[in-house]
Amino acid sequence: MVAAIDRDTKTVIRTTCPRDCYDACGIAVVKRADGLTRVLGDPDHAVSRGALCGKCAIAYNGAFVQPEARILSPRRRIGPKGEGRFVDISWDEALAETAERLQEIVAKYGAETILHAHYTGTCSLLAGGFPQRFLNRLGAAEIDPDSICNAAGHAALGYLYGTSSLGFDPRTAKDAACILVWGANPSAAAPHMHKYWLKETPAKVVVVDPVRHDTAAGAHLHLQPFPGSDAALAFAMLRVMRDENLIDRPYLAAHATGWEEVEPVLDRITLDWAEAATGISAAHIVEAARIYGRGPSLLWLGQGLQRQAQGGNIFRAVGLLPAASGNLGKAGAGFCYLNGGARKGLDGDDVEGTALRRNTKRVISHMDLVDTLSDAAEAHGLITWNINIAASNPQQRALHQALRRDDLFHLAIDPFPTDTVDFADIVLPAATFLEFDDIVSPYFDLTLSAQRAALPMMGQSLPNQEIFRRLAKAMNYAEPELHEADGPILDRLCRQAGLSGFAELAEQATVTLFRETVLQFADGKFPTESGRIEIASAAAEADGLPRVPQPAIEARPPKGWFRLLSPASPWLMNSSYFQDDKIRAKAGPEDLVIHPADASTLGLTTGVEVQVKNDTDSLTMRAVIDDRIPAGIVLAHKSRWPKLLPEHRNINALNPGLRADMAQSTAVHSVLVQVKPL
Ligand SMILES: Nc1nc2c(c(=O)[nH]1)N[C@H]1C(S)=C(S)[C@@H](COP(=O)(O)OP(=O)(O)OC[C@H]3O[C@@H](n4cnc5c(=O)[nH]c(N)nc54)[C@H](O)[C@@H]3O)O[C@H]1N2
Ligand SMILES: Nc1nc2c(c(=O)[nH]1)N[C@H]1C(S)=C(S)[C@@H](COP(=O)(O)OP(=O)(O)OC[C@H]3O[C@@H](n4cnc5c(=O)[nH]c(N)nc54)[C@H](O)[C@@H]3O)O[C@H]1N2
Ligand code: SF4
Ligand SMILES: [Mo]
Numbered sequence: 109m110v111a112a113i114d115r116d117t118k119t120v121i122r123t124t125c126p127r128d129c130y131d132a133c134g135i136a137v138v139k140r141a142d143g144l145t146r147v148l149g150d151p152d153h154a155v156s157r158g159a160l161c162g163k164c165a166i167a168y169n170g171a172f173v174q175p176e177a178r179i180l181s182p183r184r185r186i187g188p189k190g191e192g193r194f195v196d197i198s199w200d201e202a203l204a205e206t207a208e209r210l211q212e213i214v215a216k217y218g219a220e221t222i223l224h225a226h227y228t229g230t231c232s233l234l235a236g237g238f239p240q241r242f243l244n245r246l247g248a249a250e251i252d253p254d255s256i257c258n259a260a261g262h263a264a265l266g267y268l269y270g271t272s273s274l275g276f277d278p279r280t281a282k283d284a285a286c287i288l289v290w291g292a293n294p295s296a297a298a299p300h301m302h303k304y305w306l307k308e309t310p311a312k313v314v315v316v317d318p319v320r321h322d323t324a325a326g327a328h329l330h331l332q333p334f335p336g337s338d339a340a341l342a343f344a345m346l347r348v349m350r351d352e353n354l355i356d357r358p359y360l361a362a363h364a365t366g367w368e369e370v371e372p373v374l375d376r377i378t379l380d381w382a383e384a385a386t387g388i389s390a391a392h393i394v395e396a397a398r399i400y401g402r403g404p405s406l407l408w409l410g411q412g413l414q415r416q417a418q419g420g421n422i423f424r425a426v427g428l429l430p431a432a433s434g435n436l437g438k439a440g441a442g443f444c445y446l447n448g449g450a451r452k453g454l455d456g457d458d459v460e461g462t463a464l465r466r467n468t469k470r471v472i473s474h475m476d477l478v479d480t481l482s483d484a485a486e487a488h489g490l491i492t493w494n495i496n497i498a499a500s501n502p503q504q505r506a507l508h509q510a511l512r513r514d515d516l517f518h519l520a521i522d523p524f525p526t527d528t529v530d531f532a533d534i535v536l537p538a539a540t541f542l543e544f545d546d547i548v549s550p551y552f553d554l555t556l557s558a559q560r561a562a563l564p565m566m567g568q569s570l571p572n573q574e575i576f577r578r579l580a581k582a583m584n585y586a587e588p589e590l591h592e593a594d595g596p597i598l599d600r601l602c603r604q605a606g607l608s609g610f611a612e613l614a615e616q617a618t619v620t621l622f623r624e625t626v627l628q629f630a631d632g633k634f635p636t637e638s639g640r641i642e643i644a645s646a647a648a649e650a651d652g653l654p655r656v657p658q659p660a661i662e663a664r665p666p667k668g669w670f671r672l673l674s675p676a677s678p679w680l681m682n683s684s685y686f687q688d689d690k691i692r693a694k695a696g697p698e699d700l701v702i703h704p705a706d707a708s709t710l711g712l713t714t715g716v717e718v719q720v721k722n723d724t725d726s727l728t729m730r731a732v733i734d735d736r737i738p739a740g741i742v743l744a745h746k747s748r749w750p751k752l753l754p755e756h757r758n759i760n761a762l763n764p765g766l767r768a769d770m771a772q773s774t775a776v777h778s779v780l781v782q783v784k785p786l
Contacts, residue, residue: 117141122150122617124548124557125164126235126541127681128228130298131155132550133164134618137542137562145173145563147542153618155553161299163679163691171524171688172540173563178523179537180567189512192530192751199568199578206534207582209517210246213488219247220470222489223480227253228682229494229522229538230572232546232559233449233459233601234594238573239493241461241589242580248491249470252772256474256500259773261414261445264423267645267653268431269629270636274451275444276406277626278553283440284311284406286399290426291338292410295322296678301552311406311440314396316341318673319743320736331396332738333386335671335777336416336662339425343659344382345397346432347374354401356434363632364431366644369656377659385661387738401433404440411445412675417662417778420770424648424657431641442628446551452621453604454549459597461589473772475765478503481510490518493538493572498527499683499747502763502776505725508750521575523566524687527750537569544571545594547601547613554626556605557618653769665780670706670742672720672779674759677745683758686749698753700729701743702783707733710783717786722779725761728754728786742783746776 121137134153138146147168151158160168171177182202187193197205213222224243230236243250254262265272278301281287287309294302302323306313312328316338324330333341349355350371360367379390386393399405407430414423427443435441449456457463472480477497480486490511501507511518511531520532523540543566546559565571570578573594580590598610605621607613636642649655665671679695680686686695700720702712712718712731720727720742729744737743748758766775 121560121562122558123542123560123562124618125160126230126232126546126548126559127164128231129681130294130550130552131161131300132548132552132555132557133160133300134557135160147173150617155300157300157304162694163681163685166690166694167685167688168542170690171685172542175566177687178566178569179525179529179535180569181537182568183535185533189514189531190508192525194535202534202536203578203582206519206579209533210489210583213517214246217488220249220467221487222246222248222491223251223472223487224248224491224493225251225477225497226492226494227256229684230541232541232548233454234546234597235541235544235572236494237456237459238597239576241464242576242585243491244461244465245580245585245587245590246583247466249467249472251477252471252473255771255773257774258411258414258445259771260419260768261409261411261423263770263773264414264420265427265445267642267648268424268427269641270634272445273448274628275447276442276628277622278305278444279625280440280442280627281305281309281311281406284309284404285440286314286403286405287311287408288314288316288396288400288405289323289327289408290316290410291413292408293317293319293321293323293412293675297676298552299678312399314399317412318738318741319675329392329396329399331388331392333388334664334738335673335741336418336422337386338413338422339418339657340382340385340659340661341388341393342425342429343374343377344379344386344393345400346428347377348394348397349401349433350374352398352401354397355432359434359436360432363634364641364643365638366642366656367432369644370428373659400429403433403435404438405430405433405435406441407435407443409443409445412777414768415774415777416768417766417775418660419768419773419775420653421658421660425659428643428657431643437627437629437632439625439627444552447554448551449549452549452554452556453606454601455604458600464587464589473767474501475767475772475774477501478506478510478765481513481516482506484513484515487516490516491521492518492528492532493521496522496526496528496683498531499749499758500760502760502765502774503724504750504757504761504763521572523569526683530751536575537567538575539565539569539571543569545598545610545614547598547610554622555618555620556613558610558614560614662778665740669780669782670740671777672762672781673737673741673743673777674746674779675777680745680747683747683749686752692752695745695748698727698729698748698758699732699744700783701732701734701737703737703739703741704733704735705739707731710785712785719784719786720762720781721784722762722764722781724764725757727757727759727761742781
């Protein structure tokens with residue numbers, strides 16, 4: 109095993125990357141005879157094949173293992189909020205002080221005035237889930253995690269298919285004639301799927317994305333819609349498919365309800381209209397519809413696609429394609445938003461202690477975080493863990509202002525001194541994934557992987573789950589679930605997935621849970637109210653939404669305005685890794701990509717500084733003139749650390765907190781800005 113690594117290798121520990129990433133790479137932590145440790149891709153892992161992505165290859169051998177980059181001890185704030193001045197204190201002091209402050213808030217104002225925000229810091233099952241046991245018992249109000257990322261898409265697929273987390277099995281790509289990647293950028297967000305999965309399939313790859321990113325550039329066909337116009341494209345493709353007899357009427361009759369309410373709409377759809385609405389040529393629309401409609405076809409539903417003002421409707425419209433063409437329930441067919449743990453048998457409610465939940469009423473969208481936090485009556489406490497809201501969230505300037513409230517008790521838990529940490533009253537040092545055992549359930553493929561303790565915990569840091577066990581003790585909570593050790597939970601999870609226990613998973617590093625390729629919805633059953641695909645949805649209607657998806661498009665920006673897209677950077681994981689010097693060198697200055705036609709109107713050349721502004725804020729950025737985006741759009745990458753930027757704010761300063769049409773979810777890709785030379 110791992111013989112290829114190095115002759116001087118002393119020991120190799122096989123573990124797994126737990127980032128919020130489709131790939132879930134196998135990792136080999138190699139301890140060499142000369143005492144050096146390297147964190148490398150596991151050559152025996154089917155996805156990573158011996159190499160991590162560029163960002164993790166740097167950060168896991170950089171900031172993650174550098175004591176000077178980490179928080180090594182509990183801390184108490186001594187300076188004004190936001191300045192990041194702290195003194196080290198002991199665990200006992202930190203826990204006692206935290207418990208006292210939380211108890212006081214519970215007694216005076218109620219536990220629901222303690223907000224807690226968490227998300228993608230680590231997606232391993234214990235470090236990502238176990239803290240919820242404590243927070244459920246406490247009765248804190250959760251800031252809905254998915255509302256900053258993908259909640260609109262979940263809601264839309266919920267109406268249509270009854271689930272958003274039973275995706276296709278990627279192994280069926282060998283049987284596909286087409287893979288349609290719609291609003292995702294695998295070349296940045298799933299680099300190994302880009303490099304291997306999409307290259308090794310016999311299928312034609314079709315990409316729908318306003319940006320000609322590397323996956324789009326390498327595709328058989330790339331359609332470049334204007335953002336927010338994808339529902340028009342989906343309806344135009346359905347129209348072509350109908351005209352060419354590619355609608356699978358027997359499949360619809362057997363498995364769907366409401367097609368008859370969509371079909372008359374197709375009569376009004378013309379290619380001329382779709383061309384004008386989307387900016388895509390009629391010839392390309394026809395070609396895409398033919399390739400997809402003939403199938404068998406896989407549809408990868410990206411998260412960028414639904415971060416729009418009409419993102420939910422767009423998802424319902426694009427989600428019609430598999431149903432209408434019968435691209436479900438057979439080899440080489442299906443769609444994937446993500447694959448949840450439940451389909452692998454994992455009991456998330458057990459890990460998260462859902463039964464302990466005391467506050468069932470108050471869930472707050474990230475889009476309402478600033479308003480809630482700014483109101484002294486609404487929020488008395490804030491617990492941030494696995495998240496860097498000061499970098500990732502909208503309304504950045506107002507959020508930082510709200511975080512400065514002296515009457516807000518803020519506990520932050522992170523391995524690194526982020527902008528969010530700088531606002532906290534008490535900081536607790538989290539260990540990283542390299543330092544404790546856990547389980548990773550990849551959200552693209554149907555495997556399960558072990559995360560192993562490969563290095564000692566740095567300083568006094570502890571895994572999230574141990575931190576929350578200690579908090580439970582400090583609060584005198586007696587429920588045994590709050591004190592359950594890791595071992596039994598890890599074993600239980602493994603047994604739920606059909607293994608004998610964690611030892612078996614650790615031994616194998618990654619386990620393929622289903623021997624045969626799983627066919628999505630092979631039984632023709634859908635977990636909707638009717639058990640069928642609900643093209644016409646009473647549930648949507650009851651929520652004040654149209655019964656059926658609409659061929660609607662967002663208005664183009666007014667003259668002088670641009671649509672700002674700010675998707676994932678290949679060099680960052682959300683805001684993570686920006687503190688690493690080598691990563692910052694790779695990521696370069698804060699660039700704003702502008703189309704040559706717009707640049708010429710504005711008199712801009714590459715390298716000049718521009719002011720990017722709207723009613724929410726303004727930023728200074730460096731113009732890069734490039735035609736990988738259509739005119740009318742500007743492109744920047746999300747989430748650098750504000751405090752490491754000259755203006756102490758990042759691209760999220762420009763997001764007013766726009767929301768999609770479903771689930772109070774973010775519409776970050778609908779933000780409009782003006783651009784001027786400085
Ligand atoms: N402009 C713009 N903004 C966006 C987006 C966009 O497309 N455009 N995308 C949005 C999306 S999709 C998302 S998901 C959010 C993500 O936003 P966040 O969830 O805030 O992601 P990160 O910024 O990586 O912050 C995760 C934090 O967890 C910490 N961490 C890592 N491991 C551990 C651990 O084991 N324990 C603890 N306690 N902490 C740990 C990391 O150090 C880091 O500070 O950002 C959103 N922001
Ligand atoms: N390197 C890296 N990888 C990551 C992350 C990261 O920050 N960095 N973040 C992780 C997280 S939290 C998430 S949620 C995933 C997200 O990964 P993806 O699902 O790939 O989502 P994004 O990168 O946000 O955006 C994907 C694409 O959506 C496109 N897009 C924007 N608006 C529209 C539109 O109106 N129509 C269409 N068709 N396309 C549109 C953008 O141009 C972009 O290329 O990636 C994960 N992986
Ligand atoms: S972030 Fe993704 S691509 Fe990079 S090492 Fe982790 S799993 Fe692999
Ligand atoms: Mo995300």
